[in-house]
Amino acid sequence: MAFRPLGDRVLVRRVEEEEKTRGGIIIPDTAKEKPQEGEVIAVGPGARDESGKVQPLDVKAGDRILFGKWSGTEVKLEGQDLLIMKESDILGVLEPEKAAKAA
Numbered sequence: 567m568a569f570r571p572l573g574d575r576v577l578v579r580r581v582e583e584e585e586k587t588r589g590g591i592i593i594p595d596t597a598k599e600k601p602q603e604g605e606v607i608a609v610g611p612g613a614r615d616e617s618g619k620v621q622p623l624d625v626k627a628g629d630r631i632l633f634g635k636w637s638g639t640e641v642k643l644e645g646q647d648l649l650i651m652k653e654s655d656i657l658g659v660l661e662p663e664k665a666a667k668a669a
Contacts, residue, residue, distance in 0.1 A: 569643055571650060574613035576625060578604040578638065578649045603660070604649065605630055613653075623653050630660040 571577050581603045606629045612622040625631060638651030 569608060571608055571610040573610050574623060574653045575610045575650055576606055576623070576653055576656065577608040578631065578633070578651060579607055579646065580604045580649065581630065602635055603630065603632055607648065609653075625653065625656060625659060630662075632657045632660065 569577060606625050606627050608627055609623050609625060612620045615621055633649075633651060633656050637655035638649035641648050641650055
């Protein structure tokens, strides 16, 4: 994809949630809330501080993140529904689960 966010902005693809509850109840599309979890697709170079120096972002492409319910601006690029948001709208990065230690 040929899109590069500016400043401290991040391009995010929402991660779809499960279609069923733990009890096996299927949730219809009309009853689902939009997921608040996503995958970072692209990041900008970072915000400038008072001295003009660029401060790099804490997230990188490929990170799975959690963000606020009303965060970001929805855009459609190359047929995909994506979000552009500031790094400050990101609540945290989901760390991949550590592989089990070899026995």
